[in-house]
Amino acid sequence: MKIIQTLHSEFEKETVVTIGTFDGVHIGHQKIIERLVTSAKKNGLKSTILTFFPHPRMVLQKDTSIKLLNTIDEKAAILEALGLDYLVIKKFTKIFSRIKAEDFVSDILVKQLQAKKVIIGYDHHFGRNRTANIDDLRKFGNNYQFDVEEISAQDINDVSVSSTKIRTALLKGDIKTANNYLGYNYMLTGTVISGKGLGKDIGFPTANLFIKENYKLIPAEGVYVIKSEINKHTYFGMMNIGTNPTVNDNDNQSIEINFFNLDASLYGQKLKIDMLERIRNEQKFNSVSELQAQLKRDKQTALQYIKNYATH
Structure with a gap:
């Protein structure tokens, strides 16, 4: 083309x-x-x-x-x-x-x-x-x-x-409905930039995605199951869209991805993220340890979804 x-x-x-x-x-x-x-x-x-x-x-x-x-x-x-x-x-x-x-x-x-x-x-x-x-x-x-x-x-x-x-589905975080109407997975494309490193400190290192096109629709805040093609391999993970209220005191939205089974620096790489399912709303926890415990539960939920997704 x-x-x-x-x-x-x-x-x-x-x-x-x-x-x-x-x-x-x-x-x-x-x-x-x-x-x-x-x-x-x-x-x-x-x-x-x-x-x-x-x-x-x-x-x-x-x-x-x-x-x-x-x-x-x-x-x-x-x-x-x-x-x-x-x-x-x-x-x-x-x-x-x-x-x-x-x-x-x-x-x-x-x-x-x-x-x-x-x-x-x-x-x-x-x-x-x-x-x-x-x-x-x-x-x-x-x-x-x-x-x-x-x-x-x-x-x-x-x-x-x-x-x-x-549009209505995405703004509600209803990725499944949006994907059904699209005929493919809704995607976010951006460049990985450096973050504060807070995810790494609690055992969930993240790639921070910067999307330069400010007209791109970002779905509702929350935690999602995602996948991405990186160096010709498919990696799954979970992504948070939101302000990280447990560890942040500002309202700046970020898009952070924790990839499973991937130990590599992605800084500067352009990634296309396919959004598969929404796990939950973003929450403010009373402590970092509560957040950490929830992230472990989120990962298990995501892995179960991925297991079912891969067999269909």
């Missing part, structure tokens, strides 16, 4: 295009992408997603509170695995938002992306003030020689319902 961030007209082949943020690339999105990839192969074209970053709401509404299910890199990896040929990431700006509908079609879809077919939602709106709709797109298709295939109301509803349910 090629990732294209500067639009040009040097595409190797004509394309089938769909447009959207595809945040989460969940099971509803996957159904549409499978349709896109199949159509492209059938017609000897290249499957292409045109997406926008930053999210339009971040630009037009200055909505810095919006949280996304994927970083750009996470999204790209999922789309590549689904067989997509081109991921076109158009920088979204206020100037771009004012482009006329026909200019968007002629300059971007036709001239630059060489679209011969556009697969789009029945309720899709585009162009300045989002005034153009799928009927307008069909008219443009007749003029510029590309086909328009409509994504039904049912399929669009499945997409929006799934996205809402995933």
Whole structure:
């Protein structure tokens, strides 16, 4: 898969295009992408997603509170695995938002992306003030020689319902429901940074994960069962999202992972953490020894989950 961030007209082949943020690339999105990839192969074209970053709401509404299910890199990896040929990431700006509908079609879809077919939602709106709709797109298709295939109301509803349910589930810490709707394990990707070393002092050394993308949705605070691929090996462990209230007197959230059966320095490494299950809420204990005893119980709970997980 090629990732294209500067639009040009040097595409190797004509394309089938769909447009959207595809945040989460969940099971509803996957159904549409499978349709896109199949159509492209059938017609000897290249499957292409045109997406926008930053999210339009971040630009037009200055909505810095919006949280996304994927970083750009996470999204790209999922789309590549689904067989997509081109991921076109158009920088979204206020100037771009004012482009006329026909200019968007002629300059971007036709001239630059060489679209011969556009697969789009029945309720899709585009162009300045989002005034153009799928009927307008069909008219443009007749003029510029590309086909328009409509994504039904049912399929669009499945997409929006799934996205809402995933976000709601994650904010409650309901990883199982979120993963069911995603069709894969929710992931956190970041770099391991140095911490205070408190975990090591009580027998539970942790890797502290720093996620630079502040728009990434972090699930509810608590203790989770996780797994990660490190140096081509799968390691399981438990992860705490929270403020460590037993040993900290501030409200700074951290993400700390205690890997089982891994004795190696991970500082500076970029890790993708798959979240499998939530064990409990974060708690404040009366003493460090109480915390230590609970962590031992958490580890046994996690190991039992992993044993069952590995046999399914």
